Amino acid sequence: MHQNEQRTLAVIGTGVIGNGWITRFLANGYDVVAFDPAVGAEARTHQNVERAWISMEEIGLAEGAARNRITFVRTIEEAVKDAYVIQENVPEREDLKKKVLEEIDLHANPEAIIGSSTSGIKPSTLQENLTHPERLIVAHPFNPVNILPLVELVGGQGTEQTTIDRAVEFYESIQMKPLVVQREIEGHVADRLMEALWREALHLVNDGIATTEEVDAAIVYGAGLRWAQMGPFLTFHLAGGEKGMRHMLEQFGPALKLPWTKLEAPELTDELKEKVVEGCESHAGDMSVSKMEDRRDEFLVKLIDLVEDYWPESRSLAKSGQ
Template identity: 75%
Template sequence: MNKGNHGIKNITVVGTGVIGNGWIARFLANGFDVIAFDPAEGAKERTTKAIAQAWPSLEKLGLAEGAHQSRITFKETVEEAVRGADYIQENVPEREALKKAVLADIDKYAKPEAIIGSSTSGIVPSILQEGLKHPQRLIVAHPFNPVYILPLVELVGGKQTDAAIMEHARQFFQEIGMKPLIIQKEIEGHLADRLMEALWREALHMVNDGVATTEEVDAAIVYGAGLRWAQMGPFMTFHLAGGEKGMRHMLEQFGPALKLPWTKLEAPELTDELKEKVINGCESHAGDTTIAELETKRNEFLVELLDLVESYWPESKAAVKN
């Protein structure tokens, strides 16, 4: 693998759940050797299975020269795993104390110039940097599932992050086919998850209040807003809604509606009754289709959709500023 300008050749992944395995698959597809660490029983077997599940989609997207599923090695300790790494991706469960403990171990044993990225979906990097010997090399590198297909990765630096580290990370992720979005200001949940969380809260209210079933909520997004968002996102979509005068007219015409009580914003109480409504709705909608079969369908769709997005909106390649 060509190291490019980022200087990253040796990669370690700590934590091999769904996100960690997604990272591993993407790194392998880009021709890297990957070292992994996860103390959970059966982790290696689950990773092997996850890579095999992802590989057909990665083949369609295009593999780097020399890329192979077998180029992964599991180590017994964090020290062994991170010792020679240029880049380390941490993906342990979203518990602050646990993450800080694991990151402290990684920071202790990794060489000083190694970059450490955390997949955290909600914790700001300045908190994760507390107590580290080399806090300047820790960043948030938050991906989206499935990591091996979806290109967005949110990069967030903390108060002590070195600007050069962010630039090296940005170059690295670009070279492995991702769309690095540098978040300029630390905020819990970063950017994309905060947007998705707002929709998720409203969807739960709809189900809880008997307005719609889980299947109907999904249909409203799949056949309406979701199709537009895949190409343009909410701001450009509303820009078009204003006609020839664009967003200027849209805000004049529909701006007052923002004051109407259409949304509830606060999350509903996650009662046992609401949980069962959501669970039963999803299981009924899925029917006899297994999770693995759903993942395969999702992956095939996303691979084709990515090509379509790029062909209709080539400017998206430049949408994420350096």
């Protein structure tokens, strides 16, 4: 693949996640070719990139980065034929993803990396009907993609190690932190952890123990502040005092057998839905979703800088993940 082709990336599907990828790619100096059959997709993308560009300027733009280095095309073939990396972001329906990936596989450059943003489907499932399954991986990001650095890389049964190695190198080059998941599993790693907390939060609201605002406050002013720097394991390591995790497990390990948590989600009744919806709307007050997103993005940019200052050892996840 020629050097100029390595500066071209393709994005298939330009919803929230696809537009996040486009913004990140453009901010890192790439040309982007996009495809989305939805009416108005191109206009929405330009609006999203324009709005997110303030955060990208705060983070720091690569040499040559420009908002206008994006081209929308009418077919998947046009989008992928010259791309070095192809990011698929169509809705989370297995049949649709497999159909789109088959078309991408048919027309993609033989050396291209094909990354699916799927949040839950295993890569081996997505590879089933591909002619070249060796170049497909899951590359699952987190919203807002243009700011949050984590990307979970998961290979399937047909994925070659060289594809994973090249993917690590590419995603690190666009200021991301690739986490190579050793064994594929539905939901990968981060979403499984978030879903567990989400299920428990729904039980607390459903049982009248806490409101949505109180649950959020419990995370924001407690665990969330610690997790931004350390995560659950090192947080509990410190809970053990000078002897660390060893003492923590000896002292608090037996509590894991107590019925504190509920592993299954509560039934999503109309009553529970209304509790959650009304709670969130009350908590948000008069602030629009777009305004909340702007505040979130500004906060995340500052928080990421702080995390890097206080935890520089975490700068590369890939070395320990492979």
